[in-house]
Every structure is written in structure tokens, then in C-alpha cells.
Amino acid sequence: MADRPLPAAYDEAAAAKNEMQVDEPKPRSVDDADTSEGGDHRPKKDTLKRKILRVIWDSLDKSPEERRFVAKADWWIMTYVCVAYFVKYLDQTNIVNAYVSGMKEDLGMSGNDYNYLQTMFTVGYCLGNLPSQLIMTKVRPSVWLPSLELIWSVLVMVMASVKNVQGMYALRFFIGMLEASAYPGIITLLGNWYTPQELGKRSSIFIASSAVAQMFSGYLQAGLYHGMDGKHGLAAWQWLFIFDGIIGIPISILGFFAIPDSPFTSKARWLNESDRAMAQQRMERVGRKPPKKLTWGVIRDIATSWPVYLFSIPFACQLLGNRIYNYFTIYLKSTKRYSVEQVNLIPTGGFGIQVVTALLWAWLSDATQSRVWVICLAASLSMLGCIILSVYPEHNHSAMMAGWFLTYCQMGASALMLSMVNELLSFSTEQRLVVIGVIETFGFVMNAWVILLAYDSGQAPKFKVGYEMATMFFALEAIFILIIGYCAKRWKPGPKHQVVDE
Structure with missing residues (x-):
């Protein structure tokens, strides 16, 4: 990386800064940082101290220039992606909390209506997922993503006016279609700007924001039920959707300014010329290429290589396995031990566990330099919980609660x-966009119909096959991640699929 010339834009900016200076110092990465106060340009050795600093936080062992750039990128990118996903997941959790807080009775829901509501959202999500990813090869994410979020916010507020379950079905379908852009679009955006040493932590922090949203939803619903139920003729569950939509509008406006597209095409105003040069250098150093046109050749490469197929299976399995905790509130309500407020608040402990484990898995994977074994460990813990629920020790409430958490x-x-x-x-870039879109679409297509078989609302909370199937899904996730780990070492994905020399 040290021998690669900087883009012309950076050189011109440096020259303008000091015309008399012949050689303006380049912004250096961790690989180029000085090893002494005298400015020795020899590469630093990867010492134990540097390894520890990198595990604690990945910018601590970088040069001051690169550290400042990463901090600026975190401020804009991570702030936006976390609050944007927070409000999206707030909506998904609001549906569950609204259902147990009066929506079921007000809309006359019964039988499998709750599952159908989830299925309509999932069908819309599936239909919107891959097209959104493909559109982002033509339309800037900084325009596309916040535009959809603005429309989404309006439709979420409209849910408060629905009078029957059929109207809620229709709205959940379109909300799912609009929301489909968020998760894959954000994951792709993070991949455009962060190196492998930085990506795991940022992705997990981003996911942790969804758990925070689920915690917040429980407290929000409990507060609204206590203080807003019946205000201006609206039930507490209706106020829940109104607040969610109101929160989403300013976040969508922030997106138009915060989203920087890619380092090679960005027009973000918060980036100066040296920032762009630094961003491009960093991506070139880890082999990230500038965006190109999506061609049939790229599609053929995707279809004839293993990642799109092997990743689709464990991703679908983790989605199907994680679906189980959506029924925790229904179990709590069925015990008749808790008030409505308590039913909404108790699951927030589980979402707190999600925040802690999300960060734990990120730091652990960076410390061990292994994604595979960390994912297997996480899946095994959830599988253990599903095994407890499969046994269903209904007279041992403590064991049931341990299984759920x-x-x-x-x-x-x-x-x-x-x-x-x-x-x-x-x-x-094009392969990442398409493959992430396909993986997400496959996962949610499976999710749309499997839950109808596994979690018949009429059987709640003691599902005959749901708990056993969740156990199986987490086991399959771990198995396929191990297979992926082997394939990643044996075969190198690329435009040409070749065996890696041992």
C-alpha cells in the first residue's frame, strides 16, 4: 500500500495547501505508521501491544490520520445506520407488543391471524429485497434508501387508523416491501467503507441497535398503556405506531446527508478530498474494487460459485430459529402470572442479552480471527434454549424462562x-450487492411459510413442532457455517473459481 500513488485529487489539495512543499506526506495506514519520533517509515511490527489495541478497538493501532478518518466515518455512517435500523426494528417489535396490548381484541383477530400478519410483512420483504439491491447499482444509496424510509414512516403512522385485520394485512405487506432495503443495503454500505478488521465490530454494533429497539418498544408500550391509552380516542397500541412513524421522518432526512455511497463515487459533503483519498486507499489495500456495471458476466460468476448457495442456507436457518423468541410475550401472557405492562417489559431482558452477546461475538471473533467458531458458539447457546423449550417443563417456570432467554x-x-x-x-461491489440480496430473499421466503407450519397460533404457547424445528435450524446453521469455513479455505471466490494451493 505504501508504494501506491494517491489519487490526483488528493495531490492537488496537498499542493494548494503548501506550494513550496515538494513531497506532501501521504495519510498513512497502520501498515505505514512511523515507528519512531523521528519519522522512520519502516513498517511497524505486529507486536502483542498492537494486537491487544486492535482487539479493544480497531483504530487504536492506526496512524493519527487514519484514526481521524475512521472516527469521522463512524460519526456519520454508524450514527445513521444504527438509528435507521433502530426505528425499523422498533416497528417489527411494536407489532408483537401491540398484539398483546389490545390490538388483537380491537381488530377481532383470532386463530392464525397473527402469523398471517407476519407472513404478509415477510412476503412484501421478499419481493422488495433483491430489486432494491439491484436498483442500488443504478441509483445512489444516498437517494434510494432515505426516500424509501420516508414513505415507510408515513405508512407506519397510517397503521394507527386501521379498523380491521384485512387493512392491517395490506399495510404490513407494503411496509415490508419498503423495509426490505434497510438491512441488506446497510450491510453493503458498511462493506464499502470498512476493512475486515473493522467490519465485524461495526456490523455487530449495527445489529445491536435492533435489540435496543426491541427493548425500547417494550418500555414504550408499557408507558403508553399506562399514560396514553384512550387519549384523543386512540388506544395505546395505536400511539405506538404513531410515535414510530414520527421518529422515522427526521432519520430519513438525515440519510440524504449521511449516506456516502462508496469511496469511489461519493458526493457526501462531510468528506473532503483527503478523506476520499484515504477511503480509496483503504479499500484498495484490502482488495475492494470500484463499482462497475452489473453485467451478465457478473451474474454468471455469481451463479457458478458457491457463496450464494452455501450462505443462503445458514442465513435462512438463523432467521427461522430466531423467530421463536417472537412468541415469548405470548407465553408470558398465557401463564396469567403477569400484567400487560410486565408482559411487555420482561422480554426486554432478552433483548439486553442480545446487545451484550452481539458485542461479545464481535470482539471475540476479532480476537480469535475466526468468524466460523464464534457463529457456531452463538448458535449452540440458542439451540440449548430450544431444547429446553422442546422438553417444555411447564411446571418448572424457572427452566422455561432460562430456555426463552x-x-x-x-x-x-x-x-x-x-x-x-x-x-x-x-x-x-456488484457481487456483494446481488449475493447479499439473494441470501436475504431466500431466508425470508423460507420464513414466510415455515412459521405457518411451525407456530400455529391456535396451539400457542405449547407448539407441537415449533420448538423442535427451531432446535434443528440452529443445528443446521452451525453445520453449514463449518462447511463454509472449509470452502473458504479450499476455494477462493472470484471471477474465476479456482482451487487454492495448500
């Missing part, structure tokens, strides 16, 4: 799975 442990590791996709396909 263990099911929350895997969610944070899902970000590491797509981080692996970003890292393996770093050679092509």
Missing part, C-alpha cells in the same frame, strides 16, 4: 455471517 443469544452473530460475505466477495 437462551434463544436470544444467536441474533448478534448473524451480522458476522454477512460480514463474511462482504470479506469473501471484496473483489466486486
Whole structure:
């Protein structure tokens, strides 16, 4: 990297800064940083201290210039992606909390209506996922993503006016279609700007924001039920959707300014010329290529290589396994031990577990330099929880609660799975966009119909096959991640699929 010339834009900016200076120092990465106060340009050795600093936080062992750039990128990119995903996941959790807080009775819902509501959202999500990723090869993410979020915010508020379950079905379908852009679009955006040493932590912090949203939803619903129920003729669950939509509008406006597209095409005003040069250098150093046109050749390469197929299976399995904790509130309500407020608040402990484990998996994977084993560990803990629920010790409430809380442990590791996709396909922006879109679409297509078989609402909370199937899904996730780990060492993904020399 040290021998690569900087882009012309950077050289011109440096020259303008000091016309008399012949050689303006380049912004240096960790690989180029000085090893002494005298400015010795020999590469620093990867000492134990530097390794520890890199595990604690990945910018601590970088040069001051690169550290400042990463801090600026974190301020704009991470702030936006976390609050944007927070409000999206707030909506998904609001549906569950609204259902147990009066929506079921007000809309006359019964039987499998709750599952159908989830399925309509999922169908819309599936239909919007891959097209959104493909559109982002033509339309700037800084325009596309916040525009969809603005429309999404309006539709979320409209849910408060629905009078029957059929109207809610229609709205959940379109909200799912609009929301489909968020997760894959953000994961792709993070892959455009962060190196493999930085991507795991950022992706997991991003996922942790969804757990925070789920915690917040419980407290928000409990507060609204206590203080806003019946205000201006609206039930507490209706106020829940109104607040969610109101929060989303300023976040969508922030997106128009915060999203920087890619280092090679960005027009973000918060980036100066030296920032762009630094960003491009960093991506070139790890093999990330500038965006190109999506061609049939790229599609053929995707279809004839293993990542799109092998990653689709464990991603779908983790989605199907994680679906189980959506029924925790229904179980709590069925015990008749808790008030409505308590039913909304108790699951926030599980979401707290998600925040802690998401960060734990990120730091652990960076410390061990292994994504595979960390994902397997996370899946195993959730599988243990599902085994307890499969036994269903209904007279041992403590054991049931332990089983439910263990099911929350895997969610944070899902970000590491797509981080692996970003890292393996770093050679092509287009492949990353399409493959992430296909993986997400496949996962949610499976999710749309499997839950109808596994979680019949009429059987709640003791599902005959749901708990056993969740156990199986977490086991399959771990098995396929191990297979992916082997394939990543044996075969190198790329435009030409070749065996790596041992």
C-alpha cells in the first residue's frame, strides 16, 4: 500500500495547501505508521501491544490520520445506520407488543391471524429485497434508501387508523416491501467503507441497535398503556405506531446527508478530498474494487460459485430459529402470572442479552480471527434454549424462562455471517450487492411459510413442532457455517473459481 500513488485529487489539495512543499506526506495506514519520533517509515511490527489495541478497538493501532478518518466515518455512517435500523426494528417489535396490548381484541383477530400478519410483512420483504439491491447499482444509496424510509414512516403512522385485520394485512405487506432495503443495503454500505478488521465490530454494533429497539418498544408500550391509552380516542397500541412513524421522518432526512455511497463515487459533503483519498486507499489495500456495471458476466460468476448457495442456507436457518423468541410475550401472557405492562417489559431482558452477546461475538471473533467458531458458539447457546423449550417443563417456570432467554443469544452473530460475505466477495461491489440480496430473499421466503407450519397460533404457547424445528435450524446453521469455513479455505471466490494451493 505504501508504494501506491494517491489519487490526483488528493495531490492537488496537498499542493494548494503548501506550494513550496515538494513531497506532501501521504495519510498513512497502520501498515505505514512511523515507528519512531523521528519519522522512520519502516513498517511497524505486529507486536502483542498492537494486537491487544486492535482487539479493544480497531483504530487504536492506526496512524493519527487514519484514526481521524475512521472516527469521522463512524460519526456519520454508524450514527445513521444504527438509528435507521433502530426505528425499523422498533416497528417489527411494536407489532408483537401491540398484539398483546389490545390490538388483537380491537381488530377481532383470532386463530392464525397473527402469523398471517407476519407472513404478509415477510412476503412484501421478499419481493422488495433483491430489486432494491439491484436498483442500488443504478441509483445512489444516498437517494434510494432515505426516500424509501420516508414513505415507510408515513405508512407506519397510517397503521394507527386501521379498523380491521384485512387493512392491517395490506399495510404490513407494503411496509415490508419498503423495509426490505434497510438491512441488506446497510450491510453493503458498511462493506464499502470498512476493512475486515473493522467490519465485524461495526456490523455487530449495527445489529445491536435492533435489540435496543426491541427493548425500547417494550418500555414504550408499557408507558403508553399506562399514560396514553384512550387519549384523543386512540388506544395505546395505536400511539405506538404513531410515535414510530414520527421518529422515522427526521432519520430519513438525515440519510440524504449521511449516506456516502462508496469511496469511489461519493458526493457526501462531510468528506473532503483527503478523506476520499484515504477511503480509496483503504479499500484498495484490502482488495475492494470500484463499482462497475452489473453485467451478465457478473451474474454468471455469481451463479457458478458457491457463496450464494452455501450462505443462503445458514442465513435462512438463523432467521427461522430466531423467530421463536417472537412468541415469548405470548407465553408470558398465557401463564396469567403477569400484567400487560410486565408482559411487555420482561422480554426486554432478552433483548439486553442480545446487545451484550452481539458485542461479545464481535470482539471475540476479532480476537480469535475466526468468524466460523464464534457463529457456531452463538448458535449452540440458542439451540440449548430450544431444547429446553422442546422438553417444555411447564411446571418448572424457572427452566422455561432460562430456555426463552437462551434463544436470544444467536441474533448478534448473524451480522458476522454477512460480514463474511462482504470479506469473501471484496473483489466486486456488484457481487456483494446481488449475493447479499439473494441470501436475504431466500431466508425470508423460507420464513414466510415455515412459521405457518411451525407456530400455529391456535396451539400457542405449547407448539407441537415449533420448538423442535427451531432446535434443528440452529443445528443446521452451525453445520453449514463449518462447511463454509472449509470452502473458504479450499476455494477462493472470484471471477474465476479456482482451487487454492495448500
